[in-house]
Amino acid sequence: MKYPQWFLPIVLVALLITVGCSHSNVTISAQEDVLAQSPSSVLKPEPDRVTEALDRSDVPEAIRQIEIRWKSQYEDYFQGKFKTQIVPAAEIARSLNQINQRTKRKSALFYAIPSANHLDLMLVTANGKPIHRRIPAANRSVLTQTLQSFRMGVVRDDSDPDDYLVPGQQLYRWIVAPLEAQLRAEGINQIIFCLGSGLRSLPLAALHDGQKFLIEKYNLAIIPAFNLLDRQSRTSPNTEILAMGASTFSNKPPLPGVPIEIASITQTPWQGTSLLNQEFTLKNLRAHRQKTPYGIVHLATHAEFSSGDVNRSYIQFWDQQLKLSQLQELGLQNPPVQLLVLSACRTALGDTRAEMGFAGLAVKAGSKAAIASLWSVSDASTLMLMKEFYRALKSAPVKADALREAQIEMIQNSDRLRAQIRDRRLPEEIRALADQNLAHPYHWAAFTLIGNPW
DSSP states (O other), X not given: OOOOTTHHHHHHHHHHHHHXXXXXXXXXXXXXXXXXXXXXXXXXXXXXXXXXXXXXXXXXXXXXXXXXXXXXXXXXXHTSOOOOOOOOHHHHHHHHHHHHHHXXXXXXXXXXXXXXXXXXXXXXXXXXXXXXXXXXXXXXXXXXXXXXXXXXXXXXXXXXXXHHHHHHHHHHHHHTHHHHHHHHHTTOOEEEEEEOTTTTTOOGGGOBOSSSBGGGTSEEEEESOGGGOOOOOOOOTTOOEEEEEOSOXXXXXXXXXXXXXXXXXXXXXXXXXXXXXXXXXXXXHHHHHHHSOOSEEEEEEEEEEOSSXXXXXXXXXXXXXXXXXXXXXXXXXTTBOSEEXXXXXXXXXXXXXXXXXXXXXXXHHTOSEEEEESSOOOHHHHHHHHHHHHHHHTTXXXXXXXXXXXXXXXXXXXXXXXXXXXXXXXXXXXXXXXXXXXXSGGGTTTEEEEEOOO
């Protein structure tokens, strides 16, 4: 059929209008779908209230916003609510003052918050006035590269000193040095770090000022947030230890030093019970805790803080893996355990989700504090450090003192400890490590006190 010449343009215009309307309808539908299924923050990002507060020099409000944000983040990760209250900066200072008087230690709460353009540092001490420093040079890109170099240097026992000292000293200049004059002025000898994403798996003990490691100058601990910190007093020297672990596994590398580690820490000067291999079960842990309120639970076994979902992280028992989301099944809350020790952990360093599991370990487990390793440390090193730690813990005024003393022993008396490894009747796998330099951060910097340092 032939159409007049004026007809075709009209048809084309009609088609364009139809197509345009159809496309417009699809677009509108898609937008409606996004609005229906996504939170408003997807379309309109929530302002960074921490940065806004710091930009107007309102440090107390910034600290309040950090505490709110991090409590929410840890609740999301661990899939449950924490029944704690956000306390203002002035109340944190009063709490530190009370604790300082009880423990005879001067503690400071130290926030370090990385962002795209800078690193924000905040310090709260007993004097009540929080301090803020902003470090533009430590933007996220540069900070991340330095962190990676530092971690690569400390996790390899054969790395050269420059491999960890150079980045470790740079991190010290960015993180600690800007506030160190205030630390000295107030006589601070214990730093409680509350760290932002990317820093929570930082081996703080191995930061270096050019002369000494950070652990040689201060007691150290990390916490997920101050409102999640159990602030009760120290472990009683009369508490007993429940030490459990395994030396062989069906699907994991063996830990030949575990039997000696378990036996050594339940002997004089401590009293306790040791359970090995087939006896190392969750059922036995609960049963023994019901009979005796052990104040310290020591687990010498593989534990993983992995990336992704919380259920990918676990503690390996003889007959099962206990997922991180199931930590309350340990039954450490009733009565409360003073200290949970995991002596053979491994963490996905620098991974946001893995480090949340690590930093939140004590809170989720229900213990006042925890000690765990950031990477798999050799059996001989673990044995030596744990032996020194428990020896010091018996008389140390606070838990952080004991860990610091053990780490300093590794740094300053490496030759003496190596001689002990050679002289003792140890498995061949352990004696083979007697020629290693135990002063290298690989052997001691992984062990971190999480939670209550008192």
